[in-house]
Amino acid sequence: MVxxxxxxxxxxxxxxxxxxxxxxxxxxRLVSILAFGAGLVWSAVLWxxxxxxxxxxxxxxxxxxxRFGIHLALxxxxxxxxxxxxxxxxxxxxxxxxxxxxxxxxxxFQFNILWVMAGVVGVFTAMDLLLFFxxxxxxxxxxxxxxxIWGHEEKAYASMKFFLFTQISGLLMLFAILAxxxxxxxxxxxxxxxxxxxxxxxxxxxxxxWLMLGFFVAFATKLPSVPVHTWLPDAHTQxxxxxxxxxxxxxxxxxxYGIIRFAVPLFPEASADFALWAMLLGTVSxxxxxxxxxxxxxxxxxxxxxxxxxxxxxxxxxxxxxxLGMQGAIVTMVAHGFSTAALFMMAGAIQQRxxxxxxxxxGGLWKHAPRMGTMTLFFVIASVxxxxxxxxxxxxxxLLGAFQENWVMAVVATLGIVVAxxxxxxxxxxxxxxxxxxxVASMRDFGLRxxxxxxxxxxxxxxxxxxxxxxxxxxxxxxQTLGILP
Amino acid sequence: MNKGDAVDLVFRITAAVTRGFHHVGALTQTGRxxxxxxxxxxxxxxxxxxxxxx
Numbered sequence: 287m288v289x290x291x292x293x294x295x296x297x298x299x300x301x302x303x304x305x306x307x308x309x310x311x312x313x314x315r316l317v318s319i320l321a322f323g324a325g326l327v328w329s330a331v332l333w334x335x336x337x338x339x340x341x342x343x344x345x346x347x348x349x350x351x352x353r354f355g356i357h358l359a360l361x362x363x364x365x366x367x368x369x370x371x372x373x374x375x376x377x378x379x380x381x382x383x384x385x386x387x388x389x390x391x392x393x394x395f396q397f398n399i400l401w402v403m404a405g406v407v408g409v410f411t412a413m414d415l416l417l418f419f420x421x422x423x424x425x426x427x428x429x430x431x432x433x434x435i436w437g438h439e440e441k442a443y444a445s446m447k448f449f450l451f452t453q454i455s456g457l458l459m460l461f462a463i464l465a466x467x468x469x470x471x472x473x474x475x476x477x478x479x480x481x482x483x484x485x486x487x488x489x490x491x492x493x494x495x496w497l498m499l500g501f502f503v504a505f506a507t508k509l510p511s512v513p514v515h516t517w518l519p520d521a522h523t524q525x526x527x528x529x530x531x532x533x534x535x536x537x538x539x540x541x542x543y544g545i546i547r548f549a550v551p552l553f554p555e556a557s558a559d560f561a562l563w564a565m566l567l568g569t570v571s572x573x574x575x576x577x578x579x580x581x582x583x584x585x586x587x588x589x590x591x592x593x594x595x596x597x598x599x600x601x602x603x604x605x606x607x608x609x610l611g612m613q614g615a616i617v618t619m620v621a622h623g624f625s626t627a628a629l630f631m632m633a634g635a636i637q638q639r640x641x642x643x644x645x646x647x648x649g650g651l652w653k654h655a656p657r658m659g660t661m662t663l664f665f666v667i668a669s670v671x672x673x674x675x676x677x678x679x680x681x682x683x684x685l686l687g688a689f690q691e692n693w694v695m696a697v698v699a700t701l702g703i704v705v706a707x708x709x710x711x712x713x714x715x716x717x718x719x720x721x722x723x724x725x726v727a728s729m730r731d732f733g734l735r736x737x738x739x740x741x742x743x744x745x746x747x748x749x750x751x752x753x754x755x756x757x758x759x760x761x762x763x764x765x766q767t768l769g770i771l772p
Numbered sequence: 773m774n775k776g777d778a779v780d781l782v783f784r785i786t787a788a789v790t791r792g793f794h795h796v797g798a799l800t801q802t803g804r805x806x807x808x809x810x811x812x813x814x815x816x817x818x819x820x821x822x823x824x825x826x
Binding site: 512516 | 774777780782783
């Protein structure tokens, strides 16, 4: 019940934000901040209250389209709670990061942000496959509009590419969902889209592998993994700052979440057969993403490619099929949410000040904006994987898990951390250090508003890095109940 | 080095081919109704032949 109310509240807040544009310029973003703030407090309260005996924090199951066995079934377990809390937090970050970037349509902009996030909360809690697909699409369209309306110079190309990639891979998933329901119907005579009922579906291995691939392709595109990653650099680079923060921080995690929640548990045998290939894709993503990041001259594009590399660790960890790998994947999801959101916020702030993303036109920015420099240094170091910060814990656990499964792959993937150090420090060197660029006369530094969200993200990374048990406990509860580990 | 992402070529080529088909297809849109009618007739004959031979 409460989950449905939260999703409806976010949708309603979107409408209110849009309408409040008439009142004042500030009203829409205040509505957004309040909505996400309330959501964050709500998730914190749920977490402090603890789970019930079944490991759930909230659950509901209402009939929706009974004829086809479709239910409004929402459930929140540890992993869902973690992801929803991250969603709410990054919602605030997204609004703050685009505070004075948006000139026109402030109300509609906030409307789209709130609707994307409503879809995301739905994706993270849906327990009915059709409902899940529905929310998957709800996420897509506002995000498309965010890029297409408020994007930069090549927004039409980038938004269409994003839309086509997600839509086509989503259709494969819809096809797999329908086929799964059909197969289950053939075996039991019961039409249902319920996740729990379909978990027990008996599927011929020959068919299961194809259905699993349908899910996997949709999630791998969203994650993204090589070779279906190419929408990401364009979409991230062209999106407004809030769009990039949401895309990198949250939307990529829906792909990872989908793999953990759906692709693997629904088709355990087929996934186990496919594990080596998925690990290979993860390893290739890590190295290819890293190499591509290093080749970029555009600040934002570099961070975008680094996301591909980081999400490779998630793929590697999940398909290692052991507790360490799975834990590592989940911690990486959380830590990457913080570190990349911060770097995209930084990229947006620099672009707003210098009107360029080219690193050749930066250099020595530290002199003008020491606070921005310090923040960039911190988050670059975090994403490089320094011990004591969240990303290290996640990537280390993922590699450890992968090592037990296939040591060759783990050793090769570890090289990705070296590559990360190379492009990370190169980014820092080109933009904030070195000889000051004479073309940049002055630059406004971060103020209290920006610094407070930056501080919150720093605190998050240190928290996950120094005491990861909180995250591990939440994710472990889910891993145990999913029962996907042999 | 590979700044433009070689993997993206697959998708860019697909898009270019599709656009090519669009241009070729658009060429046939001439507004000459007799051509349209003739094409429809040819199409119909082909369909009938396929049905008849099967």
